[in-house]
Amino acid sequence: MKNIIVGQYIPGKSFLYKMDPRSKILALFILMVSAFVFKDITHIIYMLLGVLVILKIGGIPIMRIARGLRPIMILLLFTFTFQVLFIKTGPVILDTVLTLTTINIGIMILAIVVWYYTRRYIKSKFFYMVLVIVGILTMLSLFTPGTVISSSNLTIYEDGLLGASFIMVRLIIIVTLSTILTLTTKPTDLNLGLERILKPLNLVKINSEEIALIISIALRYIPTLLDEANKIMLAQASRGVDFTEGKFKDKVMQIISLLVPMFIISFKRSDDLANAMEARSFVPGNKRTRIHILSWQSRDTLVIVFCLLVLTATVVVRVYL
Amino acid sequence: MAIKFEQVSFQYPSFDGKNFSALENINLEISDKGEFITLIGETGSGKSTLVQHMNALLRPNTGSVTIYGIKIEKNTNKNKKIKLNPLRQKVGLVFQFPEYQLFEETVLKDIIFGPKNFGVKEDEAIKRAKEVIKHVGLTEDYLGRSPFNLSGGEQKRVSIAGILAMEPDILVLDEPTSGLDPKGRDALLELFTNIHKKLNKTIIIITHDMNTVYKYASRVVVMHDAKLVYDGLPNMLFMDENIEKWNLDLPDIIGITKQLEAKLDITFTKKPHNVNELFELMKGVL
Structure with missing residues (x-):
């Protein structure tokens, strides 16, 4: 519970840190649009290289980004598999028959059992899993003694593979770009930048300041509420609630015993906060001055111009090539 | 000895890698027969951390805490054979601001929640609830009410009743009287004295009120800067020259x-x- 860090900001000194949050958000937006404009695998790989160059210049370790990609690994794998299997155009790359027989089904189950019990000892669990899956598939296509139980065709087309890689690269680019933004911008700065960028929405009666305030209060209270949750868990544990075990019925009770107090505390806190803000003469919608004033510098203009050039280039490439 | 601390140290982890030391080399023995201990010390001196070790909510980083013969060490929870839950019935811990632990629809249900978790039959638990609600200075009428419509002081008493209904051998209270009016405070302290005298159970109270220490305690433990600096009779403590240094009065x-x-x-x-x-x-x- 204590290890949850909100926002991934890590302090640094590169130009990415010196940029105005507004220009960073805008640049992210423009680059994301260009990532969607590309249609060709080679072009998008050039863009991926470009993103890697940004990482290098910005002094962001690639491992940090890889860690950011981990949660969406399953999603990436999922899209990849389906793309590979369902796009059926272009030349055939691989055409094989997967055969399930009485003997290799046993080996398959054995492999899964061994994987299940040894995975905790392997450091990169994900690659271990992929390795086991690929191994099983290879065995199913090549090693087929015994009585045949069932068999199915596995055909992979070039377009399928390319399309799948294309979508993967695009997703990786988008996630990497947004990770760069959150890694190099403090949550408060991000919030302020967002507020300024959404300011035109005031014309259609959407108050960007209030949205920004809601976000910043929510961010501010996450650690506090985690702390409270921890205290309540300890208090309920003293009353015999064992959060680590129990049947389903007990689990429901355990969660209720945590959630009800959490709701009550949150309401109480928000009440107190509203009073405290009012006592300091906060009136929603009134003009407020700020401690931190964003300053747009020439480097920000430069970055935006560069991003716009990239966007133009992608559009040109898309239309004429 | 019911609870025995042996060279216990504990650090809270923090994000920047430096750990905050909350307990340093604590040695302490507590019997479950007839002790009335007050635990004092300035805020942040490690009192609450110390009492959370007494029912195995926290595990020491080094050293060991032995509670009713079960040795709690750094890696104890990894051994599934050791059940920590029964210890929490024997050592009842009332947290600071216990009113936040209330969650049931009625006071009765909330009071019997603890006993039922420890396997007490429902009718037996209800019998206990009817008894303890009177002990904490409320009437049986309260049992049918919603705990959220009570005043802060009443909520506090209900939550203490919830722990009392577990019938622990050792009752540990983290600042039980904060936020109560003088009359309520005295009534609660009288209640603890009664439990202590009639049932010969051990009571441990964290407090900042030296009058409570002097009037009720048979033993006083002083924490200062994560260390246990005094363990003995209250009379002797107030003769000690160090009490200024320990921020006591x-x-x-x-x-x-x-x-x-x-x-x-x-x-x-x-x-x-x-x-x-x-x-x-x-x-x-x-």
Whole structure:
């Protein structure tokens, strides 16, 4: 519970840190649009290289980004598999028959059992899993003694593979770009930048300041509420609630015993906060001055111009090539 | 010994890698028969951390805590064979601001929640609830009410009743009287004294009120900067020269006595425990 860090900001000194949050958000937006404009695998790989160059210049370790990609690994794998299997155009790359027989089904189950019990000892669990899956598939296509139980065709087309890689690269680019933004911008700065960028929405009666305030209060209270949750868990544990075990019925009770107090505390806190803000003469919608004033510098203009050039280039490439 | 701390140290982890030391090399023995212990010390000195070790909510980073024969060490939870839950029935811990642990629809349900978790039958638990609600100075009418419509003081008493209904051998309370009016505070302390005397159970109270220490405690433990600096009789503590350094003050009656001694340039033969004793001493001198 204590290890949850909100926002991934890590302090640094590169130009990415010196940029105005507004220009960073805008640049992210423009680059994301260009990532969607590309249609060709080679072009998008050039863009991926470009993103890697940004990482290098910005002094962001690639491992940090890889860690950011981990949660969406399953999603990436999922899209990849389906793309590979369902796009059926272009030349055939691989055409094989997967055969399930009485003997290799046993080996398959054995492999899964061994994987299940040894995975905790392997450091990169994900690659271990992929390795086991690929191994099983290879065995199913090549090693087929015994009585045949069932068999199915596995055909992979070039377009399928390319399309799948294309979508993967695009997703990786988008996630990497947004990770760069959150890694190099403090949550408060991000919030302020967002507020300024959404300011035109005031014309259609959407108050960007209030949205920004809601976000910043929510961010501010996450650690506090985690702390409270921890205290309540300890208090309920003293009353015999064992959060680590129990049947389903007990689990429901355990969660209720945590959630009800959490709701009550949150309401109480928000009440107190509203009073405290009012006592300091906060009136929603009134003009407020700020401690931190964003300053747009020439480097920000430069970055935006560069991003716009990239966007133009992608559009040109898309239309004429 | 019911609870035994052996060279216990504990650090809270923090994000920047430096750990905050909350307990350093604590050695402490607590019996479950008839002790009335007050635990004092300035805020942040590690009192709450210490009591959370007493029912195995926290595990020491080094050293060990033995609770009713079960040794709790750093890696104890990894051994699934050791059940920590029964310990929490024996050592009942009432947290600071216990009112936040209330969650049931009625006071009755909330009070029997603890006992039922420890396998007490429902009707037996209800019987206990009817008893403990009177102990904490409320009436049986409260049992049907929603805990969220009670005042802060009443909520506090209900949550203490919830722990009392578990019938622990050792009752640990983290600042049970904070936020209560003087009458409620005295009533609660009388209740603890009664439990202590009638049932011969051990009571451990964290407090900042030196009068409570002086009036009720049979033993006092002082924490200062994550270390246990004093463990002994309250009388002796208030003679100690270090109490300024530990950010403690004197109970009112001893303060008055010292003032009198200084002003009148006399020394009383012993330290009085209440106004009457002081009066008797004065008569003896004058």
